[in-house]
Amino acid sequence: MARLGGWLASLLHEDPANPDDWAFHRWWRVLRVRNLGIVLLAVAGAVLYHWWLGPLILVGVGGYNLLHEAHLRRHRRLPLWLPVSDVLLGAAVIAIEPRSLLPATLVMLTAVAFATSTGSPTTLRSVTPAVAAIVTGTVALAGLATVGGVDDAGLAAAAFGVSGVMVLLGLGSLVDSEARLRRRLVGLVDQIDAVVWTRDPETQRFTYVNGRAEGLLGFSTQEWTEDGFWVSRLHPDDRERVLRATEAGAAHDLSYRMVDADGRTVHVLDRVTPLTDAAGTVTELHGVTLDVTERRSIEQRSRQYSDIVEHIDLPLLVARIDGEEGDARPVVLLANPAAVHLLGDPTEDLRGRPLDELVPALASPELATRLVEVVTAERPLRIDDVALGCPEGDDRRAVVAAFPLPGDLLAVSLQDTTEISQATQALRRQALHDALTGLPNRAQLDEVVRTEVAAAHAEGHRLALLMMDLDQFKEVNDALGHGVGDRLLVAIAARLRSLLGPSTFVARLGGDEFAIVMGGPQVDEEAARSTAEVVAASLRAPFTVDDLRLQTNVSIGIALVPDHAGDTEELVRRADVAMYMAKRSGTGTATYRPEADSSSVARLTLIGDLRDAVPAGQLVLHYQPVIDLHSLTLVSTEALVRWQHPEHGLIMPDEFISLAALSGATRPMAHWVLREATRAAAEWQADGHAVGVAVNLSVRNLFDRDLLGVAEAALEASGLPPGDLVVELTESELMEDPSVALSQFEAFQALGVRTSVDDFGTGYSSLTYLRDLPLSELKVDRTFVGAMHQRGGAFTIVRSMIDMGHNLGLEVVAEGVEHADDVPTLARLGCDRAQGFHFARPMPHDRLRTWMDEVRESGITLPSRSA
Numbered sequence: 001m002a003r004l005g006g007w008l009a010s011l012l013h014e015d016p017a018n019p020d021d022w023a024f025h026r027w028w029r030v031l032r033v034r035n036l037g038i039v040l041l042a043v044a045g046a047v048l049y050h051w052w053l054g055p056l057i058l059v060g061v062g063g064y065n066l067l068h069e070a071h072l073r074r075h076r077r078l079p080l081w082l083p084v085s086d087v088l089l090g091a092a093v094i095a096i097e098p099r100s101l102l103p104a105t106l107v108m109l110t111a112v113a114f115a116t117s118t119g120s121p122t123t124l125r126s127v128t129p130a131v132a133a134i135v136t137g138t139v140a141l142a143g144l145a146t147v148g149g150v151d152d153a154g155l156a157a158a159a160f161g162v163s164g165v166m167v168l169l170g171l172g173s174l175v176d177s178e179a180r181l182r183r184r185l186v187g188l189v190d191q192i193d194a195v196v197w198t199r200d201p202e203t204q205r206f207t208y209v210n211g212r213a214e215g216l217l218g219f220s221t222q223e224w225t226e227d228g229f230w231v232s233r234l235h236p237d238d239r240e241r242v243l244r245a246t247e248a249g250a251a252h253d254l255s256y257r258m259v260d261a262d263g264r265t266v267h268v269l270d271r272v273t274p275l276t277d278a279a280g281t282v283t284e285l286h287g288v289t290l291d292v293t294e295r296r297s298i299e300q301r302s303r304q305y306s307d308i309v310e311h312i313d314l315p316l317l318v319a320r321i322d323g324e325e326g327d328a329r330p331v332v333l334l335a336n337p338a339a340v341h342l343l344g345d346p347t348e349d350l351r352g353r354p355l356d357e358l359v360p361a362l363a364s365p366e367l368a369t370r371l372v373e374v375v376t377a378e379r380p381l382r383i384d385d386v387a388l389g390c391p392e393g394d395d396r397r398a399v400v401a402a403f404p405l406p407g408d409l410l411a412v413s414l415q416d417t418t419e420i421s422q423a424t425q426a427l428r429r430q431a432l433h434d435a436l437t438g439l440p441n442r443a444q445l446d447e448v449v450r451t452e453v454a455a456a457h458a459e460g461h462r463l464a465l466l467m468m469d470l471d472q473f474k475e476v477n478d479a480l481g482h483g484v485g486d487r488l489l490v491a492i493a494a495r496l497r498s499l500l501g502p503s504t505f506v507a508r509l510g511g512d513e514f515a516i517v518m519g520g521p522q523v524d525e526e527a528a529r530s531t532a533e534v535v536a537a538s539l540r541a542p543f544t545v546d547d548l549r550l551q552t553n554v555s556i557g558i559a560l561v562p563d564h565a566g567d568t569e570e571l572v573r574r575a576d577v578a579m580y581m582a583k584r585s586g587t588g589t590a591t592y593r594p595e596a597d598s599s600s601v602a603r604l605t606l607i608g609d610l611r612d613a614v615p616a617g618q619l620v621l622h623y624q625p626v627i628d629l630h631s632l633t634l635v636s637t638e639a640l641v642r643w644q645h646p647e648h649g650l651i652m653p654d655e656f657i658s659l660a661a662l663s664g665a666t667r668p669m670a671h672w673v674l675r676e677a678t679r680a681a682a683e684w685q686a687d688g689h690a691v692g693v694a695v696n697l698s699v700r701n702l703f704d705r706d707l708l709g710v711a712e713a714a715l716e717a718s719g720l721p722p723g724d725l726v727v728e729l730t731e732s733e734l735m736e737d738p739s740v741a742l743s744q745f746e747a748f749q750a751l752g753v754r755t756s757v758d759d760f761g762t763g764y765s766s767l768t769y770l771r772d773l774p775l776s777e778l779k780v781d782r783t784f785v786g787a788m789h790q791r792g793g794a795f796t797i798v799r800s801m802i803d804m805g806h807n808l809g810l811e812v813v814a815e816g817v818e819h820a821d822d823v824p825t826l827a828r829l830g831c832d833r834a835q836g837f838h839f840a841r842p843m844p845h846d847r848l849r850t851w852m853d854e855v856r857e858s859g860i861t862l863p864s865r866s867a
Helices: 002-012 022-048 053-075 082-096 098-117 124-146 153-191 213-217 229-233 236-247 293-310 337-343 365-376 418-432 442-459 473-480 482-500 525-540 568-585 601-610 653-663 666-686 699-703 707-718 738-751 767-772 782-786 793-807 822-828 845-858
Strands: 195-199 206-209 252-259 265-276 282-291 316-322 329-335 381-387 397-405 409-416 462-470 505-510 513-520 543-545 548-550 554-561 589-591 619-628 633-645 649-651 692-697 725-730 754-760 777-780 811-814
Touching (some): 098 124, 124 153, 195 213, 316 337, 329 337, 365 409, 418 442, 442 462, 442 513, 442 568, 462 525, 462 568, 525 554, 525 589, 601 653, 666 699, 666 725, 666 845, 699 738, 725 738, 738 754, 782 793
Parallel strands (some): 633 692, 754 777
Antiparallel strands (some): 397 409, 462 513, 505 513, 619 633, 633 649
């Protein structure tokens, strides 16, 4: 029985030649069913009618059916006359044995059904065989009734015709629906980017594969369904493992290798689901085969980097580009321990996660495109100061660098710059904030005012600047010391913050100067004056510092854009003028008024003229020699600026330096002096005089961002060695903003330029500041040197200053040497250098060159030698 069942099943089995051709498949099944029907007819004919009828049917009709099979194999479709011949054969059987009318008619009707099942009622060519069979059968049966004298043949003809039409319409509709469903299913399955298949679990023979199979290994779908195909294409090293997994009969995912038509290895992933019968026996395997060759190749390439990447301290990711063009994004394949530690929980697996999920700052479309271009266009990418978005609010920042790797991979390094960023922010805050009070400093005031002036012009509203200077603050320092004075300044800053709130900009400019910036549509002169009065009243209330009640008043000057000024420099300058107006008048507050300026008309004229002095070439430099006290030789000079006014003649610095800040000439004047002084010193050295030059700066120059660049350019243009240039700042101005002075002096020192404290002894500098400043020399003020010969307290002070300067590692220069007796005294005290009228008065450049030539050529004795 098992053999019979197997033989019958083979009769009905689908032909493996082309299972995708559904019409061919149906025709082949028709022929197999016909084979079964022929056998049954032969048995019935031999048993019921004549013994010889069975062999006749088996040989004649069976052989006839084999001819149709051959035709089908060659032409891939059945001939149109097959159903007609089947009907005629049935009629012939009836003619031979009339008693077979009923079964033969049913067999003829079966032929109509077979013909209908192989076509579609919506296609004329497809229904032609069935229609021809119905007509032929009806006519043949009618002929047997009329000509052959077969009883009931006429009734059979009518029944056959009606039944044939019903079969054609009913079964044809089902066949048509099945065809549409099959086409739709085939279309959907073929669109899947994978090989979809069914397989016999015993023989491992594919019974169906979709069209994608041809692209996987280069074999046709017909070849895929041949016996032994799948097993033969398994990679020899994987065959035993794969067959063992398949025999287990359970659903599974399995990775293995196959060999394509060209002998190349293809990596695949099978996802297999078994179908079982009621007894639990696996009857068929359904599966999907994915081509993972490229993915495996990428994984292998990434593993090639893993040993290297794992031992690199720099956080490093290896990624591949995933997705279609326009929606592609890097996906992490590998992350070294440093990257895992930086980006998240050390137990978390970063592999398979999109890069922009790990670093959200890279999620913008522009950056996503640039990251893809690192691979596609081999264009490395660097992005500074990227927020990493680390867990628990840890604000980590990094420099992200991406570069291509072989195999279309992407390497992404994350250089942790959090500490550098924090340090930069701290340095920027230090550069823009006052170290004592924490308020913004003069540099930040300059930035804010520039921005607000531009906004005021653009939006058509006013901007008010209030400049504040504390009264009696010097007395607090003198009487109670700088420590108490500093704590008073901190208390004043805190009261200003509390009074004005965070929305109002308040800055400390240095010393006891503060500034307030007010902007917006509601700002006008009345609002500014009202704020100034509120501030003045608040600061008049006593402060308690170290159990002391301290009282201080304030003078506030007000200037507005566009009422009084059109740009930043003019606004600051006129607010400053207004502040001095308030201080001189004693009113506490004053708004800038040109006509109320306490300066004379001549002074105002000088302010206006001074602005044009530099471009008009009216400034000149005089140079005072500086003498080495040990060798009594000329070693340097100090450049002193003069103004050659076209109307008022030569004007000394005491008369116009104070006006420079009001006229805006401080910056261009300092630039000119640097260029002119270095040029002159270079000429002296070209003439054989080893002489340097010192240039005086003001505290306002320290806020000039271009100052260092101008000095560097002047040295380069003149050829003067940086060490032969000295920049000087008076002790009083140095203490107005020591942090800014420290920054600028460090920059000059890095350039190789020497730095000096001028007029030492007249200010209130802290030894801590002097120790921390990068100084080269200390110049003792002339008031102490001039009184030294009297052998009083001045002598002791000078001696102490010289000792202190040497203890700080500085050279000491004595200013204002006018008495011959002071020269040996200073030398005996260890003073390094000296300058003053006793040696030479300041003189113009040409006269100084003549003087130096005379000293060198004629051996003129310096005045100090005769002392």
